[in-house]
Structures are given as structure tokens and as C-alpha cells.
Amino acid sequence: MLLPHQSLPPFSYFPTLHTQPPSFHPLHTIPQHNIRRSSCIIVLCARSEDDYHATLKALKSKGRTPRKSLGQHYMLNTAINDKLVETAEVRDGDVVLEIGPGTGSLTKVLLNAGATVIAIEKDPHMAALVKERFASFERFSEEYGAVG
Numbered sequence: 001m002l003l004p005h006q007s008l009p010p011f012s013y014f015p016t017l018h019t020q021p022p023s024f025h026p027l028h029t030i031p032q033h034n035i036r037r038s039s040c041i042i043v044l045c046a047r048s049e050d051d052y053h054a055t056l057k058a059l060k061s062k063g064r065t066p067r068k069s070l071g072q073h074y075m076l077n078t079a080i081n082d083k084l085v086e087t088a089e090v091r092d093g094d095v096v097l098e099i100g101p102g103t104g105s106l107t108k109v110l111l112n113a114g115a116t117v118i119a120i121e122k123d124p125h126m127a128a129l130v131k132e133r134f135a136s137f138e139r140f141s142e143e144y145g146a147v148g
């Protein structure tokens with residue numbers, strides 16, 4: 001699910017705002033009680049060059065197959081992700097809340113559109129892979145402590 005930043009609570013709701021890019025702390029845009037049940041929150045920004053196939057290989061080597069109960073499937077056609085991001089009119093500087101990044105294929109397109117992505121993933125194995133895939137782009141997650 002994609003929520004454009006306009007769907008998040010107004011920034012004035014949050015007491016601590018940062019002035020450097022991004023111009024506020026993305027995690028402060030989600031009330032904590034709404035996300036406590038999720039396994040992992042990953043906040044990513046900056047454009048990404050990464051290896052999607054390496055992610056798939058890593059999943060396979062760990063014996064991970066998609067779990068139907070979590071609605072897991074892998075998006076192999078990147079043109080669809082491009083279309084999703086285009087249709088959602090994601091622009092440079094937007095903050096996008098992505099529920100269930102899975103392998104991160106849509107995440108990558110969002111990052112390359114210039115968005116900061118707050119990704120919430122329930123499956124800890126997928127969360128670990130996404131964190132690994134975008135390790136060099138991860139920001140803020142460490143600061144959040146209790147989650148992830």
C-alpha cells in the first residue's frame with residue numbers, strides 16, 4: 001500500500017522537527033501506538049543502486065519461499081513499479097509510508113523518485129533482507145530503538 005505524504009498526520013503534530021534533509025524526522029510522522037505491532041521499521045532516503053537478483057538469491061539461500069498467509073509475492077516486472085510511482089505522483093522530497101516492502105523492489109523505485117521511504121515490514125526475515133539490500137541508504141532506524 002502506498003500512502004502519499006499528504007495522508008500522514010500534519011507535521012505540527014510532532015514536537016521534534018529536524019531542519020536538515022529530510023527537513024523533519026520521518027519517524028515522527030507516525031504515532032508510535034499505530035506501529036508497535038510491526039516487526040521492523042526501515043527509513044530510507046537517497047537514490048539507490050542495488051542488486052535485486054542478489055536479494056532473491058539471498059532469500060533462496062536462506063530457504064525462504066513466499067508465505068501466502070502474508071500475501072507475499074515478488075514483483076519481477078519493474079515497469080509496474082514505475083507505473084505505480086508515476087500514478088501516485090511521487091516526487092523528489094516526498095515522504096512515503098510503504099506497508100510491506102517485501103523484497104524492496106517498489107521501495108527502490110520510490111527512492112529513485114527522490115522520496116524518503118518509511119517501510120514497515122511484518123516478516124522479520126523480509127525486514128532483514130530489505131535492511132541488508134538498502135544498508136547504505138538507511139537512516140534514522142537506529143534512533144527509533146524499540147522497533148526493528
Ligand SMILES: C[S@@+](CC[C@H](N)C(=O)[O-])C[C@H]1O[C@@H](n2cnc3c(N)ncnc32)[C@H](O)[C@@H]1O
Pocket residue numbers: 038070071072073074075099100101102103104105106107120121122123126
Ligand atoms: C506483496 S508483498 C510486497 C511486494 C513488494 N512490493 C515487492 O515488490 O517485492 C507484501 C508484503 O507485506 C508484508 N506484510 C503483510 N502483512 C503486513 C502487515 N500487517 N504489516 C507490515 N507488513 C506486512 C509481507 O510480509 C510482504 O513482505
